[in-house]
Amino acid sequence: MTLLRLISFQYVRKHKLRWLLTLAGIVLGVAVFVGMHTANQSVLRAFHQTIDRIAGATQLQVSAGEAGFPEEALEIVQNSPDVRIAVPVIEASVNPGRGNLLLLGVDMTGDRSLRDYDLENNNDDAIDDPLVFLAQPDSLLVTRIFANAYGLKIGDKLPMSTMAGPRDFVVRGIMQSGGLASAFGGNLAVMDIYAAQKMLGRGRRFDRIDIAVREGVRVEQAQERLRKLLGGGYLVESPGARGQQFESTAQIYSLVSSITSMFALFVGMFLIYNTFEIAVSQRRSEIGILRALGATRRQIRTLFLGESVVAGLVGSLLGIGFGLLLARGIAAYVGAMLSEVYGVAQNVEDVAAEPWLLAAAITVGTLTSVLAALIPARDASRVDPVKALQKGKLQLIGQGENMRRRIGAIALFALAVGCMSMSHIRPLFYLGYLLAVMSAVLFAPTACNWVTRTLRPFLKWLRPVEGALAADSLIESPRRTSGTVTALMLSLALVIALGGIARSSYKSIQDWLVIALNPDLFVTTNETLTSRSFVFPPEIGEGIATIAGVDLVQMVRTVRINVRNTPVMLVCTDIASVARKAHLPPREGNPDTLYNEVAQGKGVIVSDNFALLRKFKLGDVLELPAPDGTLRMPILGIVTDYSDQQGSILMDRKVYIEHWKDTAVNVFRVYLDKPSFEPAVRARIQEMYGGRTRLFVFTNQDLRAYILKLTDQWFGLTYVQIAVAVLVAILGIVNTLTVSISDRKRELGVLQAVGGLRSQIRGTIWMEALAIGFTGLVLGFVVGAIQLYYTLEISRTDVAGLRLDYQYPVNIALVLVPVILGAAWISALGPAESAVRGSLVEALEYE
Amino acid sequence: MNKWLVALAACTAFAQDPRQIVEEVQKRAQSKSQQYEGTLEVVDAKSKVSTKRWEYSRLGAFGSSKSVLRFTAPAEVKGVALLVHNHPDRSSDQWMWRPAIERDQRIALQDRSTRFFGTDFSYEDLEERDVNQFDFKLLGEETIDGHPCWKLESRPREKKVSQYAYSYLWIRKDHYIYAQIDAFNKAGLARRIKYSDVQDVQNIWTARTIEVFDAAKKSRTTLKFEKLRYNVPMDESAFTLQALRRAS
Known part of the structure; x- marks a missing residue:
């Protein structure tokens, strides 16, 4: 702890910007992880809250899918000796032009035995007149929240389009806030079930029957007997079992968001690795002094790992903060989209992360940081005190290490291909995926070196001095460069994969639209084709x-x-x-x-x-x-x-x-x-x-536009992922260049001292940035091709079951070239100016 | 004299058998049919008053009667009707007719304990109390509103589905009509029904005002009978769902 305070803290204080940029990887990864999962959990929680609040004292629910079932089933259930109360329910999400409203159709004669309507003044007379409420099919009971939001009072009218034409519904009761009235964020209205049947065009059918069992009868016992009584076509389950559809859809988001956040953390790991490697190299003399003063190797390793723990913790905490901010926006987006696609009513009232998620985020963020620092910490502990106190560079990767990496990469790739042939065994498929990524990571320094060497003549031709200096700087500092290039490569690979899947889906959906949705007109009951309430x-x-x-x-x-x-x-x-x-x-x-x-x-x-x-x-x-x-x-x-x-x-x-x-x-x-x-x-x-x-007529063109809009919404998160990937890539470049400048202060100072022009220094750094960007692009496009294969497979088998054709997203790749090169150049502006305007005396102080 | 004494003793013994008291009540109220127009006044705990009117017809009596109750005022509720088929061996069947949506709705047994359209009557209270569906116990004699009464306890038999655990009945000794009923559920007193304005209508002593007090809600409903007639010729076909639909 003392070493951390005396040595590490001082070093971090001197290199604040670099550490902040390093932490950005963790922050981003954790933020995406926390944001996406919190949003998912909040949407699910809102859905379950709505179910629970509506369920009241319901112990069992009988349903038969979305089509509902004939009314006769009610009498069968009511006559069961196990049943104390059985009441029919119709539930629909409607839009009376004042936002989505969850409409609950209930039989007011018996429903209050099961649900507490908590009428204002604790008096039935809050329903202005119960007989009028029943006699008039336009009667509506609304919540105090809804009434306040729209300035409604008893006797006011609420126009709604119904299957019996436009109708003015009359507010004949107001429910106090809390309990049932707080379901669906309070946007709830209750009406008579038989009136609801007419309004929604449901005929003599109910959506479900809510049941309370007789005293002395076990719920499971009643459930089993009711199942036998009603037959296989009916579901008899507890209210909590509802919402499988919602959960299974949300699970897809969970999976996709987990992959994105893990990827962001993985990329962040390389940024941290990069920073620690540079820190070890920069602090060699410091390490040498410590070792000479008696510090053991273990203490040095612990010092660096301790730094990584602190970095991980700080990054995770910042990530949690950002994630919670992100979650609100994502929750609204996911909630709206699920409502749109599935017509499932829910309303996200509060966005809050569960403790386990926060603990997981801190653990994952810290572990990522520690994992990234393992190798640099080991290297630091192996520093020879005598050599460490000598001046010189240690950026070259030894020939032996390079060879071991290449052999490792080839072996992993061979194993990945082997796993691919057995991809029907899913764990092996995912293992193959991991091995392929690891292989690419191991091979990245070699590939980076190849690309940079290939690029050197071109850069030299373009700008003889700056080009050669930039290329040599990258070739001679593989540790500094390869980490960033690897991060960039992984990010761009993700962009290619996501872009590829979006492109394939679009094309397949458009092909399908041409054949399957070819009528001239579509007549529906809703503005959205997915809502099936009416x-x-x-x-x-x-x-x-x-x-x-x-x-x-x-x-x-x-x-x-x-x-x-x-x-x-x-x-x-x-x-x-x-x-x-x-x-x-x-x-x-x-x-x-x-x-x-x-x-x-x-x-x-x-x-x-x-x-x-x-x-x-x-x-x-x-x-x-x-x-x-x-x-x-x-x-x-x-x-x-x-x-x-x-x-x-x-x-x-x-x-x-x-x-x-x-x-x-x-x-x-x-x-x-x-x-x-x-x-x-x-x-x-x-x-x-x-x-x-109530009727809407769409032309074929309208419908296609609508479906493509839905597809766009579905891929909205993909675009968020792409943005995250590009952001990580840019962060990587900024990080590397910042490090590069401070690392080469002496070199750049010497260059200026011997007559190098400011424009040449500036140009060198710009070209270095462009070279990093270009190398990352080349490797990212190659690895992206592999990543796309795996993403299509995951989408086909585990997420959506869509058999999409492999189509490399050439257009996205082309767009990425100016984006990444432009970003690289912009990232280089600050560091280049800092190099140019830095104190020459300070830079040469070392000499 | 002896004959009179014997007769009186027999009569007292007869009268003090609780079951026979209730049978006598039923016997004296027996008619082939009944018809009236009722005015219903609900006064809630805050003294807010709402008034409704209905027409009532009954064919047959006790255990096997059929009745129709149809609201006539105010305009918003006009046409809403309740059809009740009583059975000697089980709880009645009840249906509601709602003209605005043109459909009938069966009132399930489980719903009989709920309030009848916001009044203090429950659907069960609208059924006729048939002697064969209860067990009785004579508790003593008390005076209600100045009239000497027998106080009985009645408990529903197994086949009778009731919201009430037991009831106390006060039966006037002079005309063998109910003076008061206190109905209890597990929580205690649920409803108190008081019968007043007793008149002889076509040789049948009838309370023309019934007041129901809901102990939990502290609200009160008063039902007044007008144009009350017994033994009016009626057609059985008027007591069916089809007739309800036709009449709307």
Whole structure:
């Protein structure tokens, strides 16, 4: 501790900027780690809070997927001897033009036995008149938070677009804040369930039944008996078990954010390694004196490791601070996106990290720093006191060490290739990935040397003095340069991989859009296609089909169902007409008979990502939970379909109606006789139904733009990752140059003393920076090609199940060239000026 | 004289059998049908008053009766109706009809303890108390509002699903009609129902005012009977869900 205070602290104080830049790697890595995970946790917590607060005293919930189930199931549950109270619920996220509002449809006659509405004045009369509330379907109970936010009081009207046309809802009660009223951030409204059915177009169906079991009956016992009573098509579970879909989607973000933050930390590790290596080299004489005064090797090693622990701790703490700031923005973004894509209602009220996450962040940040300092600390402890007190450089990597690295790199690469051939065993695949990265890291100094030597003639040709000096400085200081180049290489490799995956996805989605989404018009109940709160009756589709100029109307019902405990999208439509109009060529299955057989109800078609993620293959029999029991359907075909990230199952509408007893429609796909009829048909649809029901008509172009916007949102985080990677790369260059200048103060001073012009000094440093940038770019592009392969594989098998083509993102690579070279040049401006304007006397003091 | 004494003794013995007292109440109230217009006044703990009107029709009596209660005022609630089918051996079936959304809704047994449309009556209170669904115990004699009464305890039999653990009944000795009912749940007194303004209507002594006091909420609901008539000819088909729909 005394050594730390007397020696290390003084050194850090003298090199504040360098240490700050070094810490930036840790700060960034930890910030991304804490920010992303805190945001994910906050979104999940908000979701679970909403579930818990809505659940009230509910012990069990009966559901049957998103389509809900016929009302008759309620009586069966209510008559069960295990059940004390069973109340039906409809839950929907609506937007009355005042932000998202979670609408809870409940049976007010019995629901208060299960949920405390905590009405103001603790009096039922806060519902102005319970009989009027029930008698009038426009009655709404809102929370005090919502009422205050929009200046609503009892008797005020809240207009909403419903399936029965535009309606003015009347506030007939206000719930006190807290408990149920604080669910969904207080943006909650309660209405009568039968009125909600009409408003949402749900027919005589409920979303779920909330249950309290009879006294003396164990919940598990009741759950088991209810499962038997209702059959395989119903889920009977505790309220906490809800939200699997949400969690599985958030898990994807967790995985992606973990990879990004780990990568940032990995890159940061090289920055720290670099700084410590330079520190060891700069402090050789200091180490020599300490050793000469009796300090043991162990004490020297401990001193450097102690410095790394302090650096790791400080970096982690700063990272946590930044991460928590980041989390707020990310939480809002992830929450909004999940709502948009999945229509899952949640509202992030407070963003707070859990203690374990903070502990993990500090541990990971500190460990990264210690790991990075291990080799420099070992080198420091091996310093010979006699040699250390002599002047000279120690930047060259010994020939033997260089050879060992090359052999190690080749061996690791061979092992990585071996693992690649066994990539179906996932741990081996990931081991191969790690080995490939390690191989690239080990090979980086050699490759860096090769590239710089190749570059030297060009630099010399460009600027004889500055070019040669810059190239030689890099060649002769491999320790100083290779760490930065490695960091830059890894960052750029990540950018190439992420850019590549975004490009492949875009192309695949666009190809799919052309075939699958080819109708001229789409008629939906929502501004967003993903929200399924409102549904159409089929009669509207029949009406649209009679409009002059309409060739065909396909009715599509999309609902989430649970398959193997994962929510997947069931897409139900008239398969025969799909085969005629939007024939997706199957990846597997007989293209001649497939659609016919599915149209006859002999099986289903599944999306490629569903098959990949859920490990299904052609011919496997799917067990689909339908309200009338478990429906067993063989997989007759596998197609590329991007309808849903969790995968989709395509079924004929007749089969769906038969087993789900649900004729509702989410989207009408309208084909016209001629594309030119589009404005007239669109106007006619609005004229026929616009005032009567809630309806939106999109053109094909609108829809494509919407889907590409969603895709953009999905890749929004990818762009954040790219930005992080570029930032780390820039930090690396600034760090190296700053170190380089202070390290070469004497050299630069001598150069000026013997007549070197300021412009030449400046030019040398600029060219050095550009050379580092260029070397990093070359190596980054090569390693990026390998990284892209692994990223596509991870995306295909473990994240999204998307079989994307390997397409090197040439455009992104081209953009990176000026960005990185420009950044390198800008990074060099400060250090170059510092070198030029530095005191010559101070620089030559050493001599 | 002896004959009278024997008769009187027999009558007293008969009267003091709690079950027979309640049977006598039922017997005296027996009618083929009943019809009235009711005015309902709810006074909450803060003395806020709300008034509603309804029409009531009952066909049959005790155990196997069917009734329809339909709100007539105010305008916002007009047409909302409750159909009750009583059964001798189990709890009644109840449905609500809501004209604004044109649909009926079954009131589950579990919901019978909830308040009837914001009044102090629960759905269960609207059922007829059939002697065969309870066990009775005579607790003594007391005077209620100046009228000598028998005080009985009634407990629901196993098949009867009730929110109340037990009730105390005060039955007027003069006309064999209820003077007061205190209904208790596990927490204590839940509701107190008082019968007043007793009149002879077509030879049936009837309380024309019923007041319910909710002990937990400290609110009070008063129901007044107007245009009360017994044994009015009625068609059984008027007591079905289809009839409710048609009538709206």
